[in-house]
Amino acid sequence: xxKRIRNYFVPGRSRYxxxxxxxxxxxxxxxxxxxxxSRKELLQLYNGLNGSHYTNPDDLxxxxxxxxxxxxxxxxxxxxxxxxxxxxEQQSTFCPNMPIRGLIYLVDIxxxxxxxHRLNLYGRTRIMLPTPKYIVFxxxxxxxxxxxxxxxxxxxxxGDGCLEFTATIYNINKGHxxxxxxxxxxxxxxxxxxxxVRSYQKDGLGLAEAVDAACVYCIEHDILREFLLKNRNEVxxxxxxxxxxxxxxxxxxxDARAEGEANLLAVIxxxxxxxxxxxxxxxxxxxxxxxxMKNRYHIE
Numbered sequence: 001x002x003k004r005i006r007n008y009f010v011p012g013r014s015r016y017x018x019x020x021x022x023x024x025x026x027x028x029x030x031x032x033x034x035x036x037x038s039r040k041e042l043l044q045l046y047n048g049l050n051g052s053h054y055t056n057p058d059d060l061x062x063x064x065x066x067x068x069x070x071x072x073x074x075x076x077x078x079x080x081x082x083x084x085x086x087x088x089e090q091q092s093t094f095c096p097n098m099p100i101r102g103l104i105y106l107v108d109i110x111x112x113x114x115x116x117h118r119l120n121l122y123g124r125t126r127i128m129l130p131t132p133k134y135i136v137f138x139x140x141x142x143x144x145x146x147x148x149x150x151x152x153x154x155x156x157x158x159g160d161g162c163l164e165f166t167a168t169i170y171n172i173n174k175g176h177x178x179x180x181x182x183x184x185x186x187x188x189x190x191x192x193x194x195x196x197v198r199s200y201q202k203d204g205l206g207l208a209e210a211v212d213a214a215c216v217y218c219i220e221h222d223i224l225r226e227f228l229l230k231n232r233n234e235v236x237x238x239x240x241x242x243x244x245x246x247x248x249x250x251x252x253x254x255d256a257r258a259e260g261e262a263n264l265l266a267v268i269x270x271x272x273x274x275x276x277x278x279x280x281x282x283x284x285x286x287x288x289x290x291x292x293m294k295n296r297y298h299i300e
Contacts (some may be wrong), residue, residue, distance in 0.1 A: 031238045032090035032137065032190065033076050035227065041186045042079060046086065048183030049170075051137065054081065075105040085130035089167075090137045092242070094144060098167040099152040102134040106165070136169040137187075139194055143298050144171045150300065189224035197239065211239045263299055264290075270297040 032066055039057035047054055049229035061080040077088040089098065110129060113119075119127040138144055152165040170177055172187060174195040190229050195216050200210035210266060215235060219228050228235060264283070271280055283290040295300070 026182050030242050031193075031235060034231070034234065034238055036188055042077060042088075043081075044090070045184050045187060046079075046081060047131055048180050054197070060140060063112065068209075075089065075109075078105065078109055080130050085113075085132045087134045088131065088137065089135070090140075092140045094138060094140055094142050094169075094206065096150055097155070098136050098156060098169070099150050099165050102136075102167050102282070103152060103165045106132055107133070116161055124296070131297055132165075136167050137172045138169050139172050139191065141198075144169070146171050146176050156262060164265070172263075186224070186227075189227075192223050193218050208236070211236050263294065266299045267293045267297065270299065 041061045043057050050109050063078045146167050150167045172191050196214035197210050200213045215228050215232050219225050
């Protein structure tokens, strides 16, 4: 009989088991999550990052929550081991706002932790929380260093805020962070698989053919072999979904930009006809003025 996984939850919310492949709010797990939904693989990754030597996967307490959603994305992996709360995210596009996203995830997980342990926030005794570590694994096509940090305070309009939260970003593309790759074969295999998909696409294969060819290559070279033999169809579906989602986001951005430009031109034209040409420069300096003009001329 399989051991039950301990779950943290906020009352009124469904629990989340990392071993189970769930789809919520039209969200499908990405390949990174699929690979590291096992405690064994997560422990290997944790040891590789921290130079630790934990051997028992049951030392991990999974805290990932399926309804921590921001911008259509959910918290990838989070777990407690020892006195540390670890949040792991994978990103294929560099995003300087990861500390903001991480903070949103962290607050929700801490709330669940406090509820589960029945800690008294209003008591006279200081409550103790596991120390957070927020790691982002980047494998996009933009050139980035092996390791970098993004801080929440960089998003503050003033420099005297009372809060700090840092995302440590590891570049996991082929050729980066070799020591980490040597410590975590699953991460190295993931990096190679993605690299081969891109390579086959550059050679002229369509996405579906490139994914299939990359899977064959990895199996033949004993890279994620056991995983791919068992889950090749699922891997193909997940990767196709990932790339489709990325393409859709690019189209959404393009369409939003085009719509915004069309609205701006409409405002300028309306102001010109209304004899307000002298005030047109204000729309680029004052967002509220632009909004007022859109309302005045009924431009959505």
